[in-house]
Amino acid sequence: MISVVKYFLLFLMILVIQVFVLDQAPQLIPYSRPFIFFVFVIAFPDMEAVWLMALAFAGGLLLDFIYGTPGINASACLLLAYFKVPVIKMFKNSEEENLVPLAHIVYLGFIRYFFYILVLSFVFQLFSGFLTVFSFSGAGQTIMRAIVNALISSILIYIFEIIFFYRRAART
Amino acid sequence: MGNIFAFLLRHHKFFVFIILEGIGFSLVVNYNKDQGSAFYRSTNEISGLAYKGIGNLKYYFHLQEVNDSLMAENARLRAKMLNALYFDTAKPKTITDTIVKQRYTFIPCNVVNNSVTNMNNYLTLGAGENMGIGNHLGVVTTSGIVGITRNVSKHFASVLSILHKDFTVSAQILENKQIGTVTWNGFDPDIVVMKDVPLNVKITKGMHVVTSPYSDLFPTGSSVGIVTKYEANHNDANYTIYIKLSTDMRNINKVYVVSNLMREEKIKTETIPVSK
Numbered sequence: 001m002i003s004v005v006k007y008f009l010l011f012l013m014i015l016v017i018q019v020f021v022l023d024q025a026p027q028l029i030p031y032s033r034p035f036i037f038f039v040f041v042i043a044f045p046d047m048e049a050v051w052l053m054a055l056a057f058a059g060g061l062l063l064d065f066i067y068g069t070p071g072i073n074a075s076a077c078l079l080l081a082y083f084k085v086p087v088i089k090m091f092k093n094s095e096e097e098n099l100v101p102l103a104h105i106v107y108l109g110f111i112r113y114f115f116y117i118l119v120l121s122f123v124f125q126l127f128s129g130f131l132t133v134f135s136f137s138g139a140g141q142t143i144m145r146a147i148v149n150a151l152i153s154s155i156l157i158y159i160f161e162i163i164f165f166y167r168r169a170a171r172t
Numbered sequence: 173m174g175n176i177f178a179f180l181l182r183h184h185k186f187f188v189f190i191i192l193e194g195i196g197f198s199l200v201v202n203y204n205k206d207q208g209s210a211f212y213r214s215t216n217e218i219s220g221l222a223y224k225g226i227g228n229l230k231y232y233f234h235l236q237e238v239n240d241s242l243m244a245e246n247a248r249l250r251a252k253m254l255n256a257l258y259f260d261t262a263k264p265k266t267i268t269d270t271i272v273k274q275r276y277t278f279i280p281c282n283v284v285n286n287s288v289t290n291m292n293n294y295l296t297l298g299a300g301e302n303m304g305i306g307n308h309l310g311v312v313t314t315s316g317i318v319g320i321t322r323n324v325s326k327h328f329a330s331v332l333s334i335l336h337k338d339f340t341v342s343a344q345i346l347e348n349k350q351i352g353t354v355t356w357n358g359f360d361p362d363i364v365v366m367k368d369v370p371l372n373v374k375i376t377k378g379m380h381v382v383t384s385p386y387s388d389l390f391p392t393g394s395s396v397g398i399v400t401k402y403e404a405n406h407n408d409a410n411y412t413i414y415i416k417l418s419t420d421m422r423n424i425n426k427v428y429v430v431s432n433l434m435r436e437e438k439i440k441t442e443t444i445p446v447s448k
Contacts, residue, residue: 049185057192064199071199078196082189131200134207 010164011040011059019066022156032148037063037073038124039157041080042117043164049085056081069132076128080120087123091116117157122150213325220284220328223296227284234425241426245314276391278428279303284328288361288421293333295319297427300327310389310430316418317341317383317394318427329429335361335421343396344384348373351384354396354415361421364397366413373411375402381415388435395419 018037025034041056060077064070091112108116125146133142180187201211231238281299299305301324311318311331319339323330332339335356343354343366352369366381379399383390397415405412 050188053185053188053192057196060196061199069200070203071196071201072204075193075196075200078189078192082185131207134200134210 007040007044014040015063018063029148029152031145032152034156035125035149035153036156036160038077038080038121039160041077041084042120042157043161049081052084053078053081072128072131075131076124079127080124083123084120087116087119090119113161114154114158117161118150118154121154121157122146125149125153216323216330217325217328220296220298220325223285224298224328227282227296227298231282231425234423237423238425241314275432275434277431277433279305279431280426280428281305281329283424283427286421286424287333288335291358292337293335293361293421294322295331295333295424295427297321297329297331297429298327299429300324300329302326303429304431305329305429306431308389310387310394310432311427312390312394312430313419313424313427315395315420317390317396318419318421318424320389321429333421334364334417334419341390341396342384342386343381345369345373345375345399346380346382346393348379351386352413354381362416363400364415364417366415367410369411369413371404371406371409371411375399375411375413377401381413388432388438390430 014037018035022034022036027033038056038060040059041052044052044055056077057074060074061070063073067073091108126143129142129146129149130136130139201208279299281297281303283295284298285294285296287293287295295311295318297305297311305321305324307321307324309321311321317334319331319333319336321329322332334341334354337356337358339356341354342351344351350369350373352366354364354366356364369375377399381396381399383392383394383396385392395418397417397419399413400416401414403412
């Protein structure tokens, strides 16, 4: 019960950071946008996949109502929740398969964990990018933008994770 | 039955994903203006392609009738040619004509889909922006008016048929120049209704109804139909006049999209606020 409240507060904090800090920050690299909102799908503990998808969809929809773009972030977060487990499997060794249920810095190590975040960020950015543009003409530009955004977002998420998850997990 | 449930249960994660993603996509399409218009434009394009295939086939079987109507139109146009006229002047002379200007242009195209049985009927034309067709242009056949374009993609145009509850056109009775409004009452695809004609005007069966000068979508005098029946409506002192359409709406193949070159200027003149 306590962990539910804790994760809910964490979700609110992510939302506040995204909307009131990152969206207001000046644009340092052209055509890019730091976006870490979907970290709650990536970093929250493993739960029943259906519940994670429902939570991701609801969370994305909440952000959509703030931005006035119903459906875009909800669809992208949902996609992320669906592909989270296959991507984790991709990054695990065969001997770790049954041993470790969680994808975490502690288990995956710093480098592998970064690439894990990068892949998921790219999936998210690519999907939401195409949904926003809603056209396959100029796909190259959309893909380039997704790569740049995924890199920036991954670095931010990585820092965020180290601050909020790594120390705690290392302690236990 | 048990197998189906077992299958659904085994892949429940995938089905939940598909359902939620479907909801997300419908939200994107219905509540985001840009995505929505792009989506409906492309579906318009796809259904247009399907209708075009069917339309090509139908068109082949109607070639005989198309030929007949083209012959009739040719005959009418030939009758208007200079060599079909007789100039009753002793001394022919050249006239440099500066008062006649082109007002309407006509874009010929094929009909690839048509409906007459619904409450709101539409046609689809096999030509779109590529042929210079825009939104809100009149559509006529050789025999009379057909509708107004309402949605145009690159290769297709959707037309609001005269058999649609939103269609209205200003028309006049040819014999006495009385102006009224023509709409469709949703019953017979051969009959439209003309309203706003006051009771003091004399109406007889067989009078011709054509488009009025007020209508800027159709050239003045485009045929609408012939009066078949009229009823005096004493509540508002107007006639309800039933008109048999001169166009057979069930059987349309070739149409002309009418582009009024002066429409923009007219609308601009009408809508610019008066300066003081």
